[in-house]
Amino acid sequence: MDLTLLYRGPLASCDYDCPYCPFAKRRDSREQLRTDRACLERFTDWAAARTTDRLSVLFTPWGEGLVRSWYRRALAELSHHPHVRRVAIQTNLGCRTDWLADADLGTLALWCTYHPGQTPYDRFLAKCRELADRQVRFSVGIVGLPEHLEAARRLRADLPEHVYLWVNAAEGHTYDDAQADRWTALDPLFPYSRYPHTSAGLPCRTGESVISVDGDGTVRRCHFVRAELGNLYDGTYRPALGPRPCPRSVCDCHIGYVHLETLPLYDVFAGGVLERIPASAPPPRAPLPLRDHRATG
Template structure:
């Protein structure tokens, strides 16, 4: 059995104050941080003990996880487990990355996002360069807002050609044909993000070979379907895994629609689904060379 787990604990604090994020500059009280640390330790123990399943883990905290030592430690320890194929975290890359020298670069990977106005491009690129030195796989992304376009172009030109730069359509924003074409020159796969996917009734890997897990062990099909289907720690998740059709009207987030079977995106991102790295990159269209 191969199972992808998207884990999200109680953590909701972030060191950035992006205007497009509802969790900007949120601070968690000490008791919530203790609860998050304990929940992650429990999850890490479960992963280590569940050796009959080939596991891949994506940490998707509401806030920034890598400023917390327990997420860094979990990434390192899980990367060395022989039954863990991949361990990934979504991060703004604000924290130093030298600790990844202790991780297995064949398993650890990062899904990083560049937030102009929160960090200088030079500082962000220095973190990326260090990841490349360490041999750690990573993707880089930006939110497709007009005020980010010049920075996104400069970032694409400065990144190594083999690093995929993805663009997320800004929530609630409509893109005309010219805008879509502009962003597509930077990210040839932008079209998958720019239009929400009508998902109701569509077959999906979620709930079959991919699940969402909360800090208390509650298992859901995905982050966007709140109905629980079991619990990680009482074993009920095993019987719950089966082919399913989506019960949500629209899916507009990459970590959700990448699992919709009709889209075939698991093939597009084969070998890099959780870290958002396409199987074939640089893209033949030339975006990776900075020609946008």
């Protein structure tokens, strides 16, 4: 079967202290890091051995994974398995890039976020250019706060034309039409992020072909629904897989709503769902989804 796994282990430490992130500047103890490494290696071993399935894997750590050698090694190793269609990770790109020489770049991809004030702009841009020179598949994004607008415009001007620049609506921030237009000029798909998506009772791929896995192997339909489907390592999750409606009232995170069947995002991001890369350049302005499918407040 084709299965997409969103893996989030116990790692919570990050080298940045973004004011909009609740996990900024956390420090894991040595024991916590050892536990995270063991959990990740167990997951990687499971995925490598699961040759009867076609797997796609996105690592979504609370902290920054690529500053840890075991995350770099996991991505590189998984990228070489024929049954792994895609392996990707969300990253602030604070790590070096030479480890990518050990990866199959036909399989590996990166979802990169620029955080103004946390790293020098020129350093981040240089890392992006290194990725482009290595022909790595990657997207670049930014949180759509008013104080980030000029940095986002600068990024769009300086990034290679083929690199998609995405904008996440800031949590708790309301955009009037003029503000939304400014962000949409940079990311034509920003209208999908502007409002939380009404999801209650709607069909979603999570729990059927997409699952969330934690460090202990507990399987849930997604990161945002706590009900357990079973465990990855004893196989008890398998009988629980199947179509099911979303139990939440709204879904406001891209890694969640991208899987809603009522949205066209699997077509928009065909071949690049995990790394958030559109199949082709987005139109100059994406049409706003119908308001009766969105939250209004």
